[in-house]
Amino acid sequence: MATGREIAQLCGVSVATVSRVFNQPETVNEDTRERVLRVAKELDYRPNESARALSTKQSTMIGLVWDTDHRRPGWRHPYLQDLLIGLKSALSAHGYHLLMLATSGDAREVGASLADPVGYVNMTRRHHLGGLVLIDSGSDAEAFESFAQSGFPCVALDVAVDGPRATYVTSDNSGGAREAVAHLLGLGHSRIATITGPPGNQPSDARLSGYRAALRDAGVEPRADYVVAGDFYRASGTAAVQRLLALDEPPTAVFASSDEMAVGALLAARAAGLRVPRDLALVGFDDIEIASVVDPALTTVAQDKPGFGVAAAKAIMAMITGGGREEPVVLPAKLVVRDSCGARQG
Template sequence: MKPVTARCDSVWSVATIRELARLCGVSPATVSRVFNNPEVVNANTREQVLRTARQIGYQPNESARTLATKKSFMVGLVWDTDHRRPGWRHPFFQEILIGLKTALSGRGYHLLMLATSGDTGGERAEDAYVRAVRRHNLDGVVMIDSGTWDPSLRRLSESGIPCVSLDRPVEGSRATYVTSDNAGGARLAVQHLHERGRRAIATITGPAHTRPGAERLRGYQDELSRLGLPHRPEFVVEGDFYLSGGHAAMRRLLEADDRPDAVFVAGDEMAVGALRAIGEAGLKVPEDIALVGFDDIEVAALVPPGLTTVAQDKAGFGTAAAEAVVSMINGADTPPPRVLPTTLVVRGSSTPPL
């Protein structure tokens, strides 16, 4: 076996499968089999091919492979980062993204962040995602709900491509979703406040049209009923999941004649805004008003007196989404929606008890 020399030791030599086949004295077909169907090829041949491949730094061209097999080993990420809306800035998404990327990597898939705004030519500009999926032979997509839900996303989920949505139910034969136990988490929060001796428990909700917003409100209401506490409409104020919305909502609550002694805030960002509004009103947390948030974003631990909150399993989101999409890609039945458990993290904003 003559040693392979010169440019071949470089990581950058561009050897094709035919070149490699020639060096080994076999046909391209055999080389291909060595990589895709090793067990059908003779052990000696296989070893020789692998050895030579390593020497010349052979790397199969994924475009050619995708062209021939229609499998790209890429999953598209649909994440509408529209400038006009602040949705995507939510710190929540970073951890999800990292979890997703890591989980997909571990399963051999790359994550392609789809460009949207690129070429907006033609009447069907809104179908940029669908187009990208077809053009790149994407094996699946993951959709992060950042608040809007335009029709093209529906077309995408119903197009038959394996599709996993985060925090939002989707239609489609090969579409499923992953979400947190929003209602359960909200119940945990209310129950906790009740245990701490609070009885006038208000809530600042997320936008009613979002799934997490609606679910958390439902959990709040359910738990009030279970505890035999009265439902007071003036104790339910809608926020927007962002700081300013939480701030405004809290001010509304404080303006009422009869103010609450605890508030379940359906998002940590809003809770921080609420904290600020409470401070501005000259009241103290938790002495005057106890607060429980939702999400457990980084700030929750940092802002004094520490925000008690319902933690979502953010990394779990990514893992669950990766699992679901890869299993569908591999031909498994569409898995049922996955609901991740939430846990209560107790910090200063709800302790000590009254």
């Protein structure tokens, strides 16, 4: 691959001039500029990224922290692929690449595990990353917050962080949940239960508060036994419905904090001989692919998955360029009415 020196020799200029042509084109004479450009194009010259990063202390890479250790709970939410695609595409448009950082599985660097914020800072420095995008895998919130304080640009997904150049993007979880439950209320239900995610998980907590707000709006008395905790995954939805059905006064409708749990709930209802939505109405959250395929098709609150990635890319680019912090982004979460809630039946 051609180097700047070769271009320089071929054009009879110094390497400094070649460099200027690409970094401060306005400071170089038009004739020489065009000559350099022409030769560079002929030789398909591109500045070496390692050298550039070493010199400028700034690479064209954004780091992605996503702990895929299979012992961690949240590593494989089914919408991460869409999110990743949105993120990568949007970053690409700015000429940035996405570096998926090796995480704690990394045997060779136990001490430098990404599990702690020091690890994040180190990685960012060593690779001269423009910043970090942080995906929560279940219990990284404190580490994320701590990295956010470091001053490096960073945007966290679905976990609130604050720092001089930090922000986050999340869905309107409480609003979406509220709309979902209001919809159930509107269909005549008053015995509405909810299956939450892991307590402490921010989106889950927000959805729970949306559930409560909707009940309050409608003047429906909340019942503690109608709130059962799950972990976002399918089996916990099944278990939750089994518990709810065992109640003296079982609910007639269930709002699940994730589609996976809603599917689990569906399975439990079916196994108990109940028909959905006739005997039990169901609403989920996420709108993953399964939601529309299951029978009955799941009414759910849709999250804008690629939008997460795009928003994250936009925010981090803005912080790299601008220097200040960006406002948190709250994406709309919209109710998608299908068959499991009963709105479509007679």
